[in-house]
Amino acid sequence: MSKLSSLAVACLAVLLTQAGITLYLPSLPVIIQELNTDAYFAQLSLSLFLLGMAMPMLLWGKVAAHLGSHNMLIGALLLYGVCGLALTVTSNDLQFLALRLVQGATAGALSVAGRALLPERFEGKRLTQAFSWLSLCFVLSLGAAQFLGALLATFAGWRSTFAVPAIASVLLGLGLSRLTQPHQHPHQATAFWTDYIVLLNTPSFIRPVLAGGFGYAIIVVFNAHAPLLFQHQFNWTSLEYGLLGWPISIAYLLGTRIAHRTASTQSESAALSRAMLLLVVAAGMMSTASAMDGSSAIWVVLPYCLILVGQGIGYPLCQSLASRQTVGHSAQAMALVGFVHQTMAALAAAGSSLMHLSTGALLGLTCLALAIAAKLSARPKKE
Template structure:
C-alpha cells in the first residue's frame, strides 16, 4: 500500500515536470506574436527548459541523499511554481526564456526525486514496471498537456497555461505535506558525491544503458521542437488541431508502457529494450521516407512518429532500470546521473533541432533516424556488457 502511494506521488511529480515541456507548444506562434521576438527564438524555450532541468540534477540527487526526499521535492516544486507564475509577466523574449530556464531548474529536481522515489520502492523487473508507469505519465503529460494547453490558449490566452502549471505545483506541495515516504537505506555521506558520479559514469554497463534511453528520448524532443511549426506552418493546422495530436501520442506511449508491464518479467529486459529500439528505428525511417517522397501528407509524419513512441515507451523505462541496477553505487546517485545525462542530451538535441526548424519535415526526420540508430548501437553494447559480466561471474 505504501509503495502504491509512493508510486502515485512519483507519477504526479513526473507529470508536472514533463507537462512543462508540452503544454505551451500549441501556443508557440501566439507567444511569438505577443512578445517582441521571432518564432525561432520562442522555439528555443524547449531547449532552454531542458538545459534548466539538466543543470542541477546531480545537485538535486546529492541533496536528496543528505536532506531526504520530501524536503528536496518540496523545494523543487516551490522553484517550479514561482517561475511558472512569473512567466506570463515576461515583457520580452529574453525574460520569457530566462524564466523558462528557472522553471526548468525546478522541474529537474521534481523529475529526479520522482525517479528516486520509485528506485527506493522497487528493484529488478519490478523497477522496470514501476518506471514504465513513470513512462506512461511522461507521455500522457506530453499528449494531455498539449491538448489542455491548446484549450487554455483558445479559451483564456497563453498566459493561462503557465498559471495552470503553478497551481498544479502548489496543489502537489499541499498533498506531499500529508504523506510519509518509505524508509531508505542509509548511505555514507562522507564520500564525495562528485567522485561517486565519476565512478558511475565510467562503468560501461551503466553508461551504455543510460545512453540508449537518452538517444530515444531525443527523438521525442526533436519532434516536439520542430513539429509545431511544421504542422501549423506547412500543413496549416490550427492550434486546436495540433492539440488533438496529443491523444494518439498518449495512446501510443500507453501501449508500449503496458507491454513492459505485462511482458518484461517474461521476456527479459534486454530483449524487450531491443524490440523497442527496433520500433523507434522503423517509425523514424518511415517518417524520413514519407517526408522525401510524399511530403504533402502530414499523416506520414505523425503516424510513424506514434509507432516510434510505442518503441520508446518500451525501451526507456528498461534502460533506466538497467542503468540503476548496474550502477556500482546504490542510492539516488545513479537515477540522478541518468536524468542529468538525458536532460543534457535532450537539451543538445533540442538546440540542434531548433536550428533545423523549417516548414520541411525531412531535416527533422533525418535527425530522428540518426538518434534511433545511435540507440540501437547502445543496445548492442548493453548485450555485450551483459555477456562479459556473465563470463566473469562464471569464472
C-alpha cells in the same frame, strides 16, 4: 508513505515536470506574436528549459541523498510552482527565456526527487513495472497535456498553460509537507564526483542510459519543430495540433503496456534492443515517405506514433536496467540518468534549431540519425 502512495506521488511529479515541456507548445505561435519575437524563440524556449534541467541535476542527486527524496520533493514542488506563476506575468522575450531556464532547474530537482522514490521502494521486475507506470505520466504529458494546453490557450490564453501546473505544484507540495516523512537511511558522505564516476565507468549502467537518451532526444526534437511545421506547412490550427495528442498518447501507452508485460516474460536487454530497432524503422519511414509526398501530414504522424511505441517500450527498460546497478545510491543514479538525458535532449534541440527543419523529410532524417545512435547504444554486450 506506502509503496502505492510513493508511486502515485512520483507519477504526479513527473507529470508536472513534463507539463513544463508540452503544455505550452500549441501556444508557441501566439507567444511569439505577443512577445514580438521570431521562430528561433520556439526552439530556444524549449532548449533553455532542458538545459536548466540538466545543469544542476547532479547537484540535486547529492542533495536528495543527504536531505531525503521526500524533503527535496516538497521544496522542488514549491519552487517549480513559483517559477510557473512568474511566467504568467512575463512581458518580453528575454524575461520569458530567463524564467524558462530557472524553471528548468527546478523541474530537474522535481524529476530527480520523484524518480528516486521508486528504486528506494521497489526492486527487480517490480521496479521495471513501476517505471512503466511512471511512463504513463509521460504519455499524458505528450498527448493529453498537449490537448489540454490547446484548450487552455484557446479559451483562457497562453499564460494559463503555465498557471495551471504551477498551482497544482504548490498544492501538492503543501499536501506532502503535512505527511509523515518516510524513514531515511543514513547516507555515507563521499566526494561529489565519486558516485557519478563509478556509474559512468559501469557499462551495464551507461549503455541503457544512452539508448534511452537518444530516444528521448527524438521526442524533444520533434516537439521543438512540430508546432510550426504542422501549423505552417500543413496549415493546422492550434486546436487541430492539440488533437494530435490523442494518437500520440495511445501510441506511447501501447509501448508502456508492452514494457510492463516484457518485465515479466522476456530478457529486458534484448527487449530494449528490439525497441530501439523499431525507432530506426519508424524514423526511416518518416524521412522516406515525407520526401516522396511532402504535402501530407500523415507521413509524419504515423511514423512518429511508431517511434513513440518503441520509446514507450524502451524508456522504462533503460531506467530499470540502469538503476539495478546502483543499490543504495538511487538518488545519484536517477540524477545522473536525468542529467545525461536532459543534456542529450537539450543539445539535440539546440543543434536541430540551427538546421531549419522545415519539412517532414528533414525532421525524419534527424530522427533517423538519433534512432541509429540509440540502437547502437542498446546492443546487448557480448560476453
